[in-house]
Amino acid sequence: MATKHPHKKKVAEAPQTVAQKDVASNANLSVEELKKLIVHHLHTTIGTSAQKASKLAWWQAVVATVNEFIFDRLTKTQYSNVQRDSRAVHYLSAEFLMGRLGVNNLCNLELYDTVKEALKELGKDIHEILEEEPDMALGNGGLGRLAACFIDSLATLNYPCVGYGIHYENGLFRQEIREGRQVERPDSWREYGCPWEVCRPESEQNIPIGGYVETQQAPDGSQRKVWHPKSLIKGVPWDIPVVGYRGSSVTILRLWESRANDAFDWDVFNAGGYVDAQEEKAEAEVISKVLYPNDSTEAGKMLRLTQQYFFTACSLRDILRRYNRAHHHDYGKFALKNVIQLNDTHPVIAIPELMRLLIDEEGVAWDQAWNIVQQVFAYTNHTLLPEALEKWPVYIFEKLLPRHLEIIYEINYRFLNNEVEAMWPGNDDVKRKLSIIEEGPCRMIRMANLAVIASSRVNGVAKIHSDLVKADLFPEFSKLWPNKFCNVTNGVTPRRWLLSCNKGLASLLNETCGNDWALHLDDTIKMKQYADDASFQKRFMDVKRENKVALAEEIEKLTSVVVSPDSMFDVQVKRLHEYKRQHLNLLYILYLYRKLLANPSLKIVPQTFIFGAKAAPAYHLAKDIIYAINVIGDKINNDHRINNQIKVVFIPNYRVSLAEKIIPAADISEQISTAGYEASGTSNMKFSMNGALTLGTMDGANIEIVEKAGIENNFIFGLSVEEVQSLKANGYNPWEYYNNNPDLKAVLDWLDSDYFTPSYAGALSSIKRSLLDGGDPFLVLADFDSYVKAHEKAQELYKDQSAWARAAIINASSMGFFSSDRSIQDYVDNVWNLKTLDVVDDITM
Numbered sequence: 001m002a003t004k005h006p007h008k009k010k011v012a013e014a015p016q017t018v019a020q021k022d023v024a025s026n027a028n029l030s031v032e033e034l035k036k037l038i039v040h041h042l043h044t045t046i047g048t049s050a051q052k053a054s055k056l057a058w059w060q061a062v063v064a065t066v067n068e069f070i071f072d073r074l075t076k077t078q079y080s081n082v083q084r085d086s087r088a089v090h091y092l093s094a095e096f097l098m099g100r101l102g103v104n105n106l107c108n109l110e111l112y113d114t115v116k117e118a119l120k121e122l123g124k125d126i127h128e129i130l131e132e133e134p135d136m137a138l139g140n141g142g143l144g145r146l147a148a149c150f151i152d153s154l155a156t157l158n159y160p161c162v163g164y165g166i167h168y169e170n171g172l173f174r175q176e177i178r179e180g181r182q183v184e185r186p187d188s189w190r191e192y193g194c195p196w197e198v199c200r201p202e203s204e205q206n207i208p209i210g211g212y213v214e215t216q217q218a219p220d221g222s223q224r225k226v227w228h229p230k231s232l233i234k235g236v237p238w239d240i241p242v243v244g245y246r247g248s249s250v251t252i253l254r255l256w257e258s259r260a261n262d263a264f265d266w267d268v269f270n271a272g273g274y275v276d277a278q279e280e281k282a283e284a285e286v287i288s289k290v291l292y293p294n295d296s297t298e299a300g301k302m303l304r305l306t307q308q309y310f311f312t313a314c315s316l317r318d319i320l321r322r323y324n325r326a327h328h329h330d331y332g333k334f335a336l337k338n339v340i341q342l343n344d345t346h347p348v349i350a351i352p353e354l355m356r357l358l359i360d361e362e363g364v365a366w367d368q369a370w371n372i373v374q375q376v377f378a379y380t381n382h383t384l385l386p387e388a389l390e391k392w393p394v395y396i397f398e399k400l401l402p403r404h405l406e407i408i409y410e411i412n413y414r415f416l417n418n419e420v421e422a423m424w425p426g427n428d429d430v431k432r433k434l435s436i437i438e439e440g441p442c443r444m445i446r447m448a449n450l451a452v453i454a455s456s457r458v459n460g461v462a463k464i465h466s467d468l469v470k471a472d473l474f475p476e477f478s479k480l481w482p483n484k485f486c487n488v489t490n491g492v493t494p495r496r497w498l499l500s501c502n503k504g505l506a507s508l509l510n511e512t513c514g515n516d517w518a519l520h521l522d523d524t525i526k527m528k529q530y531a532d533d534a535s536f537q538k539r540f541m542d543v544k545r546e547n548k549v550a551l552a553e554e555i556e557k558l559t560s561v562v563v564s565p566d567s568m569f570d571v572q573v574k575r576l577h578e579y580k581r582q583h584l585n586l587l588y589i590l591y592l593y594r595k596l597l598a599n600p601s602l603k604i605v606p607q608t609f610i611f612g613a614k615a616a617p618a619y620h621l622a623k624d625i626i627y628a629i630n631v632i633g634d635k636i637n638n639d640h641r642i643n644n645q646i647k648v649v650f651i652p653n654y655r656v657s658l659a660e661k662i663i664p665a666a667d668i669s670e671q672i673s674t675a676g677y678e679a680s681g682t683s684n685m686k687f688s689m690n691g692a693l694t695l696g697t698m699d700g701a702n703i704e705i706v707e708k709a710g711i712e713n714n715f716i717f718g719l720s721v722e723e724v725q726s727l728k729a730n731g732y733n734p735w736e737y738y739n740n741n742p743d744l745k746a747v748l749d750w751l752d753s754d755y756f757t758p759s760y761a762g763a764l765s766s767i768k769r770s771l772l773d774g775g776d777p778f779l780v781l782a783d784f785d786s787y788v789k790a791h792e793k794a795q796e797l798y799k800d801q802s803a804w805a806r807a808a809i810i811n812a813s814s815m816g817f818f819s820s821d822r823s824i825q826d827y828v829d830n831v832w833n834l835k836t837l838d839v840v841d842d843i844t845m
């Protein structure tokens with residue numbers, strides 16, 4: 001190959017260019033060389049020419065070029081891992097919200113500027129070309145994006161790891177807004193193929209499902225369980241290389257696609273049942289067809305459990321296969337070499353599956369298998385919402401996973417009769433509470449209890465959340481095993497969320513903090529010394545303004561609404577949920593609008609309220625809130641009486657690539673969940689890093705953010721966790737707030753009118769109803785007053801641009817702690833116990 005293609009030959013010499021120690025060398029790659037490589041790939045990989053190529057073709061050629069560097073490094077990383085037989089973490093997650101890989105990979109390889117220049121000389125604009133890439137939206141929100149940040153940090157820090165998930169054919173739905181309402185459309189991110197991924201048929205797995213279990217008696221009297229599955233599903237792995245920053249390791253994200261098992265197909269086919277065979281095929285393939293919106297309790301229960309089982313079973317076999325290549329079925333060192341992190345309860349079915357594989361297929365005794373399992377697994381909890389803690393009906397298990405059900409019963413029996421009985425002798429109430437099985441008309445399996453019982457460590461995702469996990473969610477478990485519970489506060493990767501998405505701020509950081517801040521985010525604290533420097537403040541605000549201009553252009557393109565970059569950009573972007581309280585934000589906007597209408601000469605700080613949010617398709621109130629934002633926005637934006645002093649925009653189809661444009665342009669970050677409900681939040685960290693001031697409650701990681709950045713540099717409002725709990729315990733009555741606050745009453749009553757929906761009075765009433773008749777479960781009315789005051793403070797400060805700049809600089813300088821590198825180091829120190837890998841550069845294979 002290399003001799004046929006002169007440019008490939010260049011890459012054959014790549015060892016120095018991607019060498020870890022010689023980090024400058026990628027940056028030294030000449031523009032000329034890159035131009036040649038890109039054009040070469042246009043010809044030989046894409047089959048077109050520079051004259052004819054579409055933007056998509058140019059993008060594909062750029063990816064093919066970059067892949068030469070990536071795959072070289074990937075091979076070396078994998079070779080080094082095998083050589084060292086290193087202990088590795090396997091991060092099991094039903095979601096990886098990767099977004100686009102283009103800019104990130106170029107920045108991590110330090111090729112961005114050279115490729116930009118090369119494309120420019122070829123007559124192309126890098127932004128336009130990279131816009132061709134569809135987002136990999138294989139996640140709902142924070143949980144999936146966290147997994148993506150963690151993989152980036154693991155690769156950057158050279159920790160041996162594999163991310164395992166599902167190769168969904170359709171990611172989270174694409175959102176369209178029609179007449180103000182959300183419409184869901186399929187998201188086919190691989191419609192034209194995904195050039196980053198590689199299929200690995202040599203690592204396929206076959207996964208049994210359904211059928212029945214037989215107990216066989218051996219001649220020596222011992223019993224053996226034999227599972228006769230109804231069918232086999234084929235798992236096909238697709239690998240996405242994840243590039244560490246500055247040419248450190250390249251790790252893989254292995255995503256499993258489901259297919260019909262060949263053998264099964266052929267049996268039916270031979271019996272003349274071609275149509276049956278096709279049906280069988282469709283049934284198997286549906287498993288990895290679509291990502292479920294996580295905050296919907298409806299729909300596809302059976303299929304969801306099948307998805308979870310399918311990807312964890314494939315992943316475990318993959319882990320065992322790799323282990324056995326070195327250890328030949330001697331499981332003595334399995335727990336030494338492997339740790340498996342369960343990202344929420346979705347992959348918890350891996351626990352009985354590993355027991356089953358070890359006992360039934362590898363002949364390990366129960367006690368040794370349980371011993372291994374208890375050392376290997378660790379579980380991260382991401383929410384306290386009771387409805388989000390997964391439970392599966394026993395009858396579904398009987399049908400799909402009969403052997404796993406037996407194993408779960410056995411784990412439960414031993415746990416209740418040994419540990420629980422020893423701690424609380426004869427106490428059936430505690431047993432009922434801690435049991436993996438919930439009794440009732442429909443018996444259920446509690447996946448969170450199974451996770452806690454089997455895991456060596458259980459962590460929450462921010463300090464306050466981890467405290468609540470112990471105190472409120474699992475109080476008895478934490479009494480039983482006080483050392484099992486710990487906290488790992490979330491973090492986000494500064495490579496994507498600063499270096500790649502905010503080039504202006506990145507260059508200010510280079511100037512003030514040196515060139516390593518993207519690796520050592522604590523270094524950004526050095527910028528704080530310029531917080532009072534008027535000329536630096538101006539430069540900082542100029543960067544912000546540039547980002548706002550770019551976002552304003554994007555907003556006009558996407559929504560046709562014209563917004564002024566001189567207005568204060570107030571942003572709330574996140575999944576739509578009552579607990580996140582987008583409707584509190586909306587009530588404030590109505591309050592402000594009403595004041596302006598009442599007093600047309602009133603001068604306020606011009607403000608642009610920016611929303612982005614997807615609602616679960618079956619979550620009607622959430623969809624009504626989206627509708628309300630759109631119709632209220634429409635009215636306000638076109639009301640000339642208020643002189644453009646406020647604008648409201650809803651940006652459709654919020655996703656990672658939009659977040660990268662929105663966050664760097666924000667002045668205010670709305671983080672307004674009811675205290676105690678947002679486990680951590682991660683956009684709060686991204687906003688602060690990019691110099692936005694948080695307007696938020698003392699919830700999740702907001703608490704730690706203002707601890708670092710100063711409460712005085714942000715706008716904190718609302719009830720605390722304790723106050724929320726006591727208000728609820730003493731009988732919260734939203735009507736009191738409604739009757740005692742005329743402004744609040746007026747805006748709520750406005751929702752019943754036809755003011756925003758001419759000729760259709762009541763189209764927005766569901767929101768008011770939930771806040772009054774519905775009991776206002778998330779205390780929107782209780783926090784309204786203090787929310788208004790926080791906004792007033794924000795406007796006051798914004799009038800003093802120098803004071804604002806100072807606070808913004810301090811925020812951006814103080815986020816070192818919230819790098820996902822720190823989170824990963826915490827996991828390594830407190831949960832995983834890993835050592836970094838030296839990637840061998842010289843491999844002779």
Ligand code: 26V
Pocket residue numbers: 141142143144146294295296297344382383385387388461490577678679680681682700
């Ligand atoms: C699931 C469900 C399912 C049933 C209906 C309501 C509901 C609401 C939320 C969820 C998602 C739970 C898991 C999750 O995404 N948690 C998020 O994890 C982030 C990363 O740790 C964290 O920053 C967010 O605060 C947390 O909500």
